[in-house]
Amino acid sequence: MANIAALLKSEIARVARKEVRAEIESLKKASAQQRGAIAQLKREVAHLQKDLRLTRTRAGAAVALSPAAPAAHQPSKRRFSAARLAAHRAKLGLSAAAYGQLVGMSGATIYNWEQGKSRPDGQQLSRLAALRAMPRSSLVALANP
Structure with a gap:
């Protein structure tokens, strides 16, 4: 009887690990996509900051931001x-x-x-x-x- 209980317990643990692994795989994929999106956004921000610095140096003064930009960032x-x-x-x-x-x-x-x-x-x-x-x-x- 002890063998059946041990076998049942090990089988339940194996099935549970299999289910958890399947769930984790989908989360890993979503996480990887989000990390990629974050990296892309960081590259865009860096590019925009570089453009802003170049524009400021060309103008010799602070650049007037576009009207669509938040008012808190306007000089x-x-x-x-x-x-x-x-x-x-x-x-x-x-x-x-x-x-x-x-x-x-x-x-x-x-x-x-x-x-x-x-x-x-x-x-x-x-x-x-x-x-x-x-x-x-x-x-x-x-x-x-």
Whole structure:
């Protein structure tokens, strides 16, 4: 009886290993394809970075990125002044939270900008500039629906 149990146990282990091996093979193939895709993407990024460096050196300055590129990567020529931000918000008579809603940020973030504890990035500077360009009546209407 012990021989039958041992044989059954070894046969179950063999079949289980065979099933696991079949599953692992498909995963190995998928992994190899993904590694190949990642390698291709890395080559493309390296090529694009090389082209960008060449373009920058030809232009002698930073290159204006295409409009389809994310705004966070575009160089910003805007300057930021914490005092001007605070003055603009005070002129509108808005709380930091209300002003933050217009910019798409929290009131605490606006407060930190005004206190000089942090600075907005390029995309946020663009939003602030757009707010400054809008008439006061539209901003107050947007802030107080």
